[in-house]
Every structure is written in structure tokens, then in C-alpha cells.
Amino acid sequence: MYLDLLAALESSWLGHAGRHSAWLYTIANLLHVLGAAFVVGGIAVFDLKVLAEHGKHAWQVGRYAIPLAAAGLALQIPTGTLLLAVEARALGVNPAFYLKLACIALGLINVALFHARFGTALRAGALPPEARVYALVSLVAWIVALLAGRMIAYL
Amino acid sequence: MKLPLFGLCLSGALLTGGIAFAHHGWGSYDAARLMTITGNVERADWENPHVMLVVPSQGKNWEAVLAPPFRMSARGLNPDMIKPGTQVRLEGYPSTRAATEMRAERIIVSGKTYELR
Numbered sequence: 001m002y003l004d005l006l007a008a009l010e011s012s013w014l015g016h017a018g019r020h021s022a023w024l025y026t027i028a029n030l031l032h033v034l035g036a037a038f039v040v041g042g043i044a045v046f047d048l049k050v051l052a053e054h055g056k057h058a059w060q061v062g063r064y065a066i067p068l069a070a071a072g073l074a075l076q077i078p079t080g081t082l083l084l085a086v087e088a089r090a091l092g093v094n095p096a097f098y099l100k101l102a103c104i105a106l107g108l109i110n111v112a113l114f115h116a117r118f119g120t121a122l123r124a125g126a127l128p129p130e131a132r133v134y135a136l137v138s139l140v141a142w143i144v145a146l147l148a149g150r151m152i153a154y155l
Numbered sequence: 156m157k158l159p160l161f162g163l164c165l166s167g168a169l170l171t172g173g174i175a176f177a178h179h180g181w182g183s184y185d186a187a188r189l190m191t192i193t194g195n196v197e198r199a200d201w202e203n204p205h206v207m208l209v210v211p212s213q214g215k216n217w218e219a220v221l222a223p224p225f226r227m228s229a230r231g232l233n234p235d236m237i238k239p240g241t242q243v244r245l246e247g248y249p250s251t252r253a254a255t256e257m258r259a260e261r262i263i264v265s266g267k268t269y270e271l272r
Contacts, residue, residue, distance in 0.1 A: 018203055022224040025203035086203050 003089070009081075010088035018086040025086065032079040036146050038072025043107075043142050050135035055127030062122060096151035103145035110137050184248040184258040192217050192257070193244045201227075201234040208237060208259075210245065219245050219259045222271040230269050237264060 009015060018025050046065040049058045084091055091097055114134040121127050197216065198209035206221040221227060237243060244263040250256035261270050 020202060022203070022228060025223070026225045 002092070006088040006092035009085045009092075012085060014082060015085035015088065018082045024082070028079040028082045031075050032083060035072045035075030035079060036149070039069050039076060040072075040142050040146050042066065042069030042072060043138055047135040047139045050127060051132050054129065055122075055131050055135075057125055058127055059122050059125060091152060094152050094155055096148045096155050100145050100148035100152070103141045103148060107138060107141035107145060110134055110141060114138070183250055183252045185251050186248050188249055189246065189260075190249055190257060191244065191246050192219075194242070196237055196239050196241045196243055199234065199237050199239055201237075206237075208243070208245070210243060215255050217245075218253070218256045219247065220256065221259050221262065226271070230271065232262070232264075232269055237262070 042065040046062050049061040118127055118131050192210055192212040194210040194212040196208055197211055200207040201224055203224060205223055206227050208219045210217050210219060245259045246261050247257045247259035260272055261268055
């Protein structure tokens with residue numbers, strides 16, 4: 001089922017376009033690096049603010065850092081899909097790719113839970129100490145996602 | 156600009172109808188064992204992420220991984236220069252996973268050497 005999905009993605013117009021256009025692939029590659037910088041950079045700054053000073057006034061950082069990370073994610077999804085489509089059958093079963101997907105899933109679940117639990121407290125300017133666990137999980141998940149992504153080329 | 160470019164890619168894709176090779180990661184080549192093969196190109200896939208050539212040599216069909224198309228162009232190569240039938244000489248490293256796969260460090264075509272790394 002998953003392998004069929006990869007094969008379908010690889011033989012789709014997106015896969016063909018990615019393989020045959022030097023520019024499209026190169027631009028996707030460049031933007032995927034920029035998006036990674038936005039995602040991990042934005043998230044790291046916010047997480048550090050949550051970890052430091054008991055998350056006091058974390059929203060002052062979050063209202064800039066979170067949209068930056070979201071913009072990065074908006075870049076990562078289409079560019080990542082194209083980069084994957086080019087060689088989906090091989091890349092999709094790469095162990096580093098599995099780790100990357102798992103970290104992204106963990107990171108996204110963590111974001112959802114954090115905002116569901118602490119969204120109101122965050123805007124009120126005072127986060128409870130438990131919020132720091134989420135910041136730590138987030139830092140690890142997104143950094144490992146980035147490193148695993150780079151490792152795909154070497155496995 | 157965008158639509159004609161896309162159309163060109165798509166029609167190229169439909170014409171070649173390519174099944175891409177699945178090559179392995181950059182870590183899986185034996186850089187201690189430089190090898191050279193010479194032969195006539197049997198198949199050329201000018202595709203991302205890396206251009207691939209099939210070159211029969213000494214009874215084996217070698218699959219050679221070259222550079223990304225973008226870099227190939229930047230180094231002065233184009234698809235016509237390595238089309239099937241062309242004699243090429245490839246220097247590179249054998250894969251440690253696939254018996255007849257190599258990563259080409261350079262290609263010598265019509266007497267000229269093109270560095271690929």
C-alpha cells in the first residue's frame with residue numbers, strides 16, 4: 001500500500017517534472033534548505049524562550065517565531081513532496097527518511113498538544129513549568145528531523 | 156513562462172517514459188578503488204537527482220551515476236554529448252552495494268575531460 005503510493009508518486013507528473021527540469025529540482029532543493037532554516041530556527045528560538053525564565057512573556061517571541069516556522073513548513077511540504085517524487089521508491093524506504101517522518105509527526109503532535117494545553121496561558125504571559133517538557137521534545141524532534149533529512153543522501 | 160516550461164518538461168517526460176534507476180546513497184561507494192571503464196553509451200538518462208549512463212564494458216552493463224543535470228550543464232556537458240552510441244571513458248568508484256554500479260568522478264568524451272565533483 002505504502003509502496004504503491006511511492007510508485008504512484010514517482011510516476012506522477014510531479015515526479016516526471018522533477019526529474020526532467022534542472023531548474024525546478026534545483027529551486028526546490030534551495031527552497032527546502034531555506035524552509036528548514038525557518039522551521040528549525042523559528043521553533044528553536046521559541047522553545048528556548050519557553051525553557052528560559054519559566055516561559056515568561058514567551059508570546060512576545062512566539063508571535064514572530066511561530067509564523068516564521070509555519071511559513072517554513074508551508075515551504076517544506078510542496079518542495080519536499082517534489083524532491084521525494086523524483087525518486088520516491090528509493091527515498092521512501094530509506095531508514096533516515098522513516099526517522100525524519102517520525103520526528104515530523106512527533107513535532108506536529110507536540111505543537112498541537114502544546115497549544116491545546118497552554119494556548120491561553122501563553123497569550124496571558126505565564127506558562128506553567130510542564131510547558132518546558134513540550135519545548136524540550138520540540139527541540140529534539142525538529143533538530144533530529146533536519147539531521148535525518150540530510151542523512152537520506154548518505155544511506 | 157512557467158506554463159510552457161512545465162509543458163516542455165511534461166512532454167519530455169511522456170516521450171522518454173522513463174523508469175528511473177534507484178541509486179544508492181553517496182556513502183556506498185568504495186573511494187579507495189578508482190576504476191575506469193570505456194565503452195559506447197547504451198542508455199542515457201539526463202535526469203534529477205543525477206544523470207545516469209549505462210555503458211557496457213568487459214561483459215558487464217555498468218550503471219554510472221554522474222552529476223545532477225544542473226552541474227553537468229555548468230561543466231559544459233549537454234544531453235547530446237553523451238547520447239546512446241557515443242564512446243565515453245568514465246573514471247570513478249564502484250558501489251559497495253550493487254555489483255555493476257559506479258559513481259563517476261569524471262567523464263572523458265571526444266578527448267575532453269569533464270570533472271563531475
